[in-house]
Amino acid sequence: MNHEAEIRKFIVEKFLFGEETELGSNTPLLETGIIDSTGVLELIEHVEKHYAIKVNDDELVAENLDSIGNICTFLNRKIAKDSVGPGHHE
Amino acid sequence: MNDQSPSSSEFLKIDCARELDTVSIGIRNALRRKLHKRGLVVGISGGIDSSVTAALCVQAVGRDRVIGLQMPERHSAEETLSLSTVLAEYLRIRQVLIDITPILEAVRYYEMYDDAVRVSVPGYAQDWKSKIVVTDIHEAGAYTLFAVVAESPDGRLVRGRLGLDSYLAIVAATNFKQRIRKMLEYYHADLHNYAVAGTPNRLEYDQGFFVKQGDGAADIKPIAHLYKTQVYQLARHLGLPQAIIDRPPTADTYSLPQGQDEFFFSVPYEIMDICLYGKNHGLSAEDISGHTGLPPVRINAIYRDIERKRAATQYLHLAPMLIKEVPEIAHVR
Numbered sequence: 001m002n003h004e005a006e007i008r009k010f011i012v013e014k015f016l017f018g019e020e021t022e023l024g025s026n027t028p029l030l031e032t033g034i035i036d037s038t039g040v041l042e043l044i045e046h047v048e049k050h051y052a053i054k055v056n057d058d059e060l061v062a063e064n065l066d067s068i069g070n071i072c073t074f075l076n077r078k079i080a081k082d083s084v085g086p087g088h089h090e
Numbered sequence: 091m092n093d094q095s096p097s098s099s100e101f102l103k104i105d106c107a108r109e110l111d112t113v114s115i116g117i118r119n120a121l122r123r124k125l126h127k128r129g130l131v132v133g134i135s136g137g138i139d140s141s142v143t144a145a146l147c148v149q150a151v152g153r154d155r156v157i158g159l160q161m162p163e164r165h166s167a168e169e170t171l172s173l174s175t176v177l178a179e180y181l182r183i184r185q186v187l188i189d190i191t192p193i194l195e196a197v198r199y200y201e202m203y204d205d206a207v208r209v210s211v212p213g214y215a216q217d218w219k220s221k222i223v224v225t226d227i228h229e230a231g232a233y234t235l236f237a238v239v240a241e242s243p244d245g246r247l248v249r250g251r252l253g254l255d256s257y258l259a260i261v262a263a264t265n266f267k268q269r270i271r272k273m274l275e276y277y278h279a280d281l282h283n284y285a286v287a288g289t290p291n292r293l294e295y296d297q298g299f300f301v302k303q304g305d306g307a308a309d310i311k312p313i314a315h316l317y318k319t320q321v322y323q324l325a326r327h328l329g330l331p332q333a334i335i336d337r338p339p340t341a342d343t344y345s346l347p348q349g350q351d352e353f354f355f356s357v358p359y360e361i362m363d364i365c366l367y368g369k370n371h372g373l374s375a376e377d378i379s380g381h382t383g384l385p386p387v388r389i390n391a392i393y394r395d396i397e398r399k400r401a402a403t404q405y406l407h408l409a410p411m412l413i414k415e416v417p418e419i420a421h422v423r
Contacts, residue, residue: 030233036402037234041254057251060233 003072010046011068015039025069030062040065047071053078101371102319102363106327109320110149113312117150120285120310127285127309129155131278133271136173136334139313140289142321145181145328146312147287153183157278160187161271163194165219165345169337176331186278190270199266206259210250211240218242221344222252222260241346264343268304276307285309291318293362297396298403306406317363357384357392365392 001009004025012020015034029035035043043065044055053075064074121127129151132144147156158178162171171187178185194200200216208214220240236252238260252260272286279286288308290300295314300306313321318339325335339359340347357365361382368378368389375386375393382389409423 030398033401036398038254038258040233041236041252041257045254057235060235062233065233 003075004068006050007047007068007071007075010050011035011043014042014046023068025072026067028062028066029068030066043071047075051075051079102317102367104316104320104323106324109316109324110146110327113146114150117147117287117310117312121151125285125309127279127283129157129282129284130287130310131157131159131275131282131284132287132289133275133305134158134160134174134177136170136175136177137337138318138321138325138334138339139291139294140174141177141330141334142325142328143287143289143312144177144183145330146324148181148183149328150312153181155284156181156183157282157284158183158185159271159275159278160185161190161274162187163189163267164191164200165343167340167347169333173331173334173337177334180331188274190267190274193270194266197266197270199263202263203260206256206263207238207240209256210238210252211248213242214240219345221346239346265301265304267343268301268306272304272307279309287312288314290314291321292316293318293359293366296366297399298406300406302406317367318359319363362392365389366396369393369396 008020008023011029011034012018012023016023023034027034030040040060044060047053048055055078059074059078063070065071117130121130130147132140132147134140134144144156144158158174158181160171160174160178175185204214204216207220211218211220214220218240220238223237223239224234236257238250238252238256240248240250242248275286278284286308288305288311290305290311291313292315294300295311313324316324322335361384364378364381367373368375375389379386379389384392
């Protein structure tokens with residue numbers, strides 16, 4: 001499963017109870033109420049565990065996390081930079 | 091009497107005498123027509139909101155029908171007990187003092203809290219002090235982050251970001267405090283056939299800075315329509331003891347002193363008041379920039395955060411959801 005599909009699956013299952021409505025790659029997650037501040041923590045926990053990365057405080061910005069597309073761009077950059085490897089994602 | 095607070099903006103000034111009448115009539119009408127209760131219980135902390143609420147209750151129904159409940163615990167600031175006593179004596183209301191520490195120990199609050207903090211601050215122990223803070227949530231594009239700040243017995247400060255599990259564990263534990271206090275308020279209300287007066291000001295009520303079924307629970311909330319700056323105006327008008335007026339606002343939830351602006355609002359209440367007023371009255375960021383000392387870009391970020399908090403905390407205001415309306419009692423809901 002690629003990053004986009006995996007992140008989409010996580011968001012749909014975790015926050016939308018499996019009901020995928022109009023969740024585009026660029027849909028803003030916070031503004032549309034899909035996630036709130038606790039949801040951000042859930043999202044961080046997921047990407048840290050699943051991709052074996054550490055999200056730093058200064059990386060917790062909308063540019064990195066507020067849409068599926070932004071998250072994937074961030075993950076690609078982060079994984080390449082950290083060279084930690086992809087962890088256990090499928 | 092007028093408010094001399096340097097940052098108090100003209101548009102937040104109220105006619106205090108008139109406001110007192112409005113609130114007094116509102117309280118009496120609520121007790122007589124809706125609640126059918128004979129008086130009021132107020133949890134008093136020595137802070138400005140509970141002090142003004144208690145004073146307004148006295149204005150409305152007389153001191154003989156108001157009970158001030160003091161409920162400190164191990165981590166309460168010293169002034170919580172001393173200033174709430176000053177208030178009760180000033181208002182000459184009945185005081186009931188209940189130290190809730192043994193109740194919190196019985197539900198293992200202190201253990202649960204310490205365990206959760208230890209995840210972010212290894213070595214944290216009972217003789218340390220701590221508080222929860224938020225990062226500057228109004229910086230463009232930044233998310234709300236919670237961190238624990240802990241102080242060791244030798245004065246060393248340690249800061250650690252809270253992950254999901256420890257954040258939730260701390261919220262769940264600290265909410266115990268508010269719910270235990272509310273349980274005791276309702277016990278004393280039942281005992282005397284009184285109602286419970288809640289103490290949120292407009293900022294707290296609007297932005298959801300309260301615990302559902304905790305300090306958010308009440309039969310009446312006499313100052314929920316008043317901005318915090320206006321609560322201070324009323325305090326001065328009512329002649330409340332200066333030590334209460336001068337006390338810095340605090341959540342009084344954690345063992346280290348913590349302002350509400352560190353935990354929830356991120357800017358001081360005077361600024362939040364003006365921003366909330368500006369947003370509620372359709373004022374642009376440029377309109378209020380001069381009143382706040384903040385650039386328009388920052389005010390727009392605060393405006394967005396106000397909306398976000400309203401959305402995120404909407405559930406706190408909701409009565410239990412029904413799948414189908416029960417028409418016979420729909421008029422009450």
